[in-house]
Amino acid sequence: MKKFLEQFKRASTEKLEIANLIWSWIGSFLGIITISFIHYDLFKGTDLSLVIGSFGASAVLIYGAVHSPLAQPRNLIGGHILSAIVGVISFKLFSGNIWFCSAFAVATSILVMQLTLTLHPPGGATALIAVIGSEQIHNLGFLYVLVPVASGAFILFVIAIFVNNIPSHRHYPNDTKKIWFFRKE
Template sequence: MRFFEKMRGSGTCPPVVRPLETLSSFLGSLAGMALLGWLHAKLADPAGLALLIGSFGASAVLIFGAPKSPLAQPRNLVGGHALSAFVGVSVGLALPEPLWLTAALAVATAIAAMHLTRTLHPPGGATALIAVTSGPAIRSLGYVYVLCPALAGALILLSAALLTNALTPGRRYPEY
């Protein structure tokens, strides 16, 4: 117990989150992910597309749970996913094998591209990785993967984040 008391007193613990912030994060992520899931079930999946990819769960943590983070801003969210998807598809087409090298090159190139364009968004690395390691349904999309799910999903999450954060007193999103 002393260990945690010492940590709390030394300022090394993260700040306590207000209940309203927690509720806003919960409701925003619920709305954003539910909307993505619903649109996937109703529109994307019947058309042979995907709209739900794992990296969007990580994006939800950033844009709803840490909306002040530079990595959660709209430019980073949208640009990071779209650019990383483009990089992932390009690397996957240029170097389909060996998969371990393709995956590493896709993620590393996506990070470099996001740095160069000032769109760094950590879930973008997963978006690039998904482009090269997922099954045939995603890989067969080719560059359509950039538009759907990457760009479309990011825009849907952004819409939910703008609405949710605007309705929460004391929250400002985007920061810039």
């Protein structure tokens, strides 16, 4: 157990406390269930194909690693939206070569996120989903950027603001004195 705790301290930005574990679970549960319900209801109960897998990875960051620079609002929202745009453009340009298109979308989304200071690892998956997703995803075209990507990222963000600031020992975003969308370096 001692070895586990030492490894956890090295791998996590959060303290291993029951309260942190519970709040991370509550936040991620509320975030994903809200996205699922809204998208399910929006499309009249057909399926949850618009609940993209990269939201699960975002939930890990914004609810389980709230102090990580990669979990901050600018990264969460900007990273997803920019990556979705890159993914859709990549599919429109290179869909005839899906293997090339996949690599191009992910690599370009990383580059764009780095250049815009919005690096959010799940963004790479968001770009990839635009390329390898279902026909329903492909048919959305640039609407994919708004629904499910931007809407889902904003839902996760709003819930993170509320849930991560309920306990006195957790604060999100890291620096509330700065306007998160116009970060001053």
